[in-house]
Amino acid sequence: MRSHKTTMVDDVELLPRQDREAALADAGYNVFELASDAVAVDLLTDSGTGTMSNDQWAAMMRGDEAYAGSSSFEDLEAAVADVMGFEHIVPAHQGRGAENVLYGALVDEGDTVLNNAHFDTTRAHVAANGADPVDCPVDGARDPDSDDPFKGDFSVETARRVVEDVGVDNVPAVVLTVTNNSMAGQPVSVENTREVAAFADDIDATFVLDACRFAENAHFVQQREPEFADDTVADIAREQLSYADACVMSGKKDGLVNAGGFVGLREQDDLYEACRQRGILYEGFSTYGGMSGRDMAAFAVGLREAVEPPYVEERVGQVQRLAGMLDDRGVPVYQPAGGHAVYVDANAALPHLPRDEYPGQAFVCELYLEGGVRGVELGRFAFPETERRDLVRLALPRRTYGPDHLEHVADTAAAVCERGDEVTGYEIVDEPEMAELRHFSARLEPLQ
The missing domain is CATH 3.90.1150.10 (Aspartate Aminotransferase, domain 1)
Structure with missing residues (x-):
C-alpha cells in the first residue's frame, strides 16, 4: 500500500x-x-512534472516574495545545509540556470571538463564556454545486460589518460553526476565518489557533484553498498555529498518542485563570489535567483521529504x-x-x-x-x-x-x-x- x-x-x-x-x-x-x-501518459521527463505534497502547498501560501532578504530563501538555504551539507547557495530558476552560473565561472576557452557522463544541458554549457566535455564512464556502463550494481561510476583510469593528453592545467573541473542520467540512470557508489574526490584533489580541480537525483542515488547505495546497509538515506546522501567542493542542483528532480535550482558551495570564497555575481546577472538577485518566494518555500520542504x-x-x-x-x-x-x-x-x-x-x-x-x-x-x-x-x-x-x-x-x-x-x-x-x-x-x- x-x-x-x-x-x-x-x-x-x-x-x-x-x-x-x-x-x-x-x-x-x-x-x-x-x-x-x-x-495520454507523459514520460518525457521527471523534471518538474511531479506532484507536490500538502505540506509543500501549505508552505507556498507562506512564501515571502521580498526581492531581497526573503525569509523563504533563508528556509531553502537552511534545508540545503541540513540535507545536503552545503552552507551557501546561489539560487537559479532551474538546473540549467545553475549550470550556466557555475560552469560560466569555472570554465574557460580551451579547457576540458571530465564527467562520468555529461547530460545534454551540461554538455551544452561546457561547450558554450569553449571547453571540451569528456565522458569517463566505467567499463560495462553501455552494456544493457551487465549486472554491475554501480554502472554509473566514474572511471578515474580513463580520466587520468585524458589529463595526460590535455595537460593538468587545462582541467578546471571534475564532475560526478548522481544518478548518471546519460548512462540509463545508473547509480554511483560512495567508494567511487571518494576516488573521484581524491583524483580531483590530485590535479587541483574543483570537484562538482551534479546532485539532481542525490536521494535516489543514496537509496541505491543503501541497497547495494555493504558499508551503508544500516545507514539512512539521509545520512548516506550527506556522506556522498560531503566529498564535493560544489554541487549543481535542479530542484525539479529530488527537490520535488516544479521550478528551481541552485549552485551549492562550502565556502564564501572566490568561486562563490564569481557565481553570486554571475547569478545576479543571469538569474536574479542572490535571495531569489529566478524563483518566487512560493517556489523556494516548497523547495525547502521538498528537499526534506526526498530523503524520507x-x-x-x-x-x-x-x-x-x-x-x-x-x-x-x-x-x-x-x-x-x-x-x-x-x-x-x-x-x-x-x-x-x-x-x-x-x-x-x-x-x-x-x-x-x-x-x-x-x-x-x-x-x-x-x-x-x-x-x-x-x-x-x-x-x-x-x-x-x-x-x-x-x-x-x-x-x-x-x-x-x-x-x-x-x-x-x-x-x-x-x-x-x-x-x-x-x-x-x-x-x-x-x-x-
Whole structure:
C-alpha cells in the first residue's frame, strides 16, 4: 500500500489514432513539440512534472516574495545545509540556470571538463564556454545486460589518460553526476565518489557533484553498498555529498518542485563570489535567483521529504515495477533499472534499422502513435557526437501515475515491439546550429 493518498486529480484522455498521427506530423516527428493535452501518459521527463505534497502547498501560501532578504530563501538555504551539507547557495530558476552560473565561472576557452557522463544541458554549457566535455564512464556502463550494481561510476583510469593528453592545467573541473542520467540512470557508489574526490584533489580541480537525483542515488547505495546497509538515506546522501567542493542542483528532480535550482558551495570564497555575481546577472538577485518566494518555500520542504524512507522507497520501487512489466512482455530494457526512468534498448527492439536512421526516435514516435505515450530518445539523435546505444527513456514523474498507467505503458511498448519490423526510420530535415541541443527542436521526416 502506498504511503500517500490522492487529494487532487487531473483528467487523462487518449486521442483517437488519426488525431495522434496528425499531431505528430505537425510536431515534425519531434515529441518535444507536442501539446501536453495531446499526450495520454507523459514520460518525457521527471523534471518538474511531479506532484507536490500538502505540506509543500501549505508552505507556498507562506512564501515571502521580498526581492531581497526573503525569509523563504533563508528556509531553502537552511534545508540545503541540513540535507545536503552545503552552507551557501546561489539560487537559479532551474538546473540549467545553475549550470550556466557555475560552469560560466569555472570554465574557460580551451579547457576540458571530465564527467562520468555529461547530460545534454551540461554538455551544452561546457561547450558554450569553449571547453571540451569528456565522458569517463566505467567499463560495462553501455552494456544493457551487465549486472554491475554501480554502472554509473566514474572511471578515474580513463580520466587520468585524458589529463595526460590535455595537460593538468587545462582541467578546471571534475564532475560526478548522481544518478548518471546519460548512462540509463545508473547509480554511483560512495567508494567511487571518494576516488573521484581524491583524483580531483590530485590535479587541483574543483570537484562538482551534479546532485539532481542525490536521494535516489543514496537509496541505491543503501541497497547495494555493504558499508551503508544500516545507514539512512539521509545520512548516506550527506556522506556522498560531503566529498564535493560544489554541487549543481535542479530542484525539479529530488527537490520535488516544479521550478528551481541552485549552485551549492562550502565556502564564501572566490568561486562563490564569481557565481553570486554571475547569478545576479543571469538569474536574479542572490535571495531569489529566478524563483518566487512560493517556489523556494516548497523547495525547502521538498528537499526534506526526498530523503524520507517511505517516499524514496516507493519512488524507486515504481520504476523497478515498470521495468519488470516491460521485461515480462519481451520489451528489451537496460538492466538493472535506474531510479527515475526505465530505458528501452531501441537497437534491440528495432534491429532492422541502422543507427543513421535513428531507431530510438522511431521507437519514441511509435510509442506515441500506438498509445499516446511520450518518452524521449537518448541515443544518436540526442547525443550525435558520442558513442552510446540508442536508448529510449521513460521517465516517471514523482507521485503522479498509478499501476494502471504503467500497465498501459508496458502494453503500448510491447505492441510496438510485436510489429517492430514494420517500423520505419527517420531523417532530420531541419536542426539548430548547436548539435548538443538539437533533439529539443529539430524536425524529422519518416523515410519511405
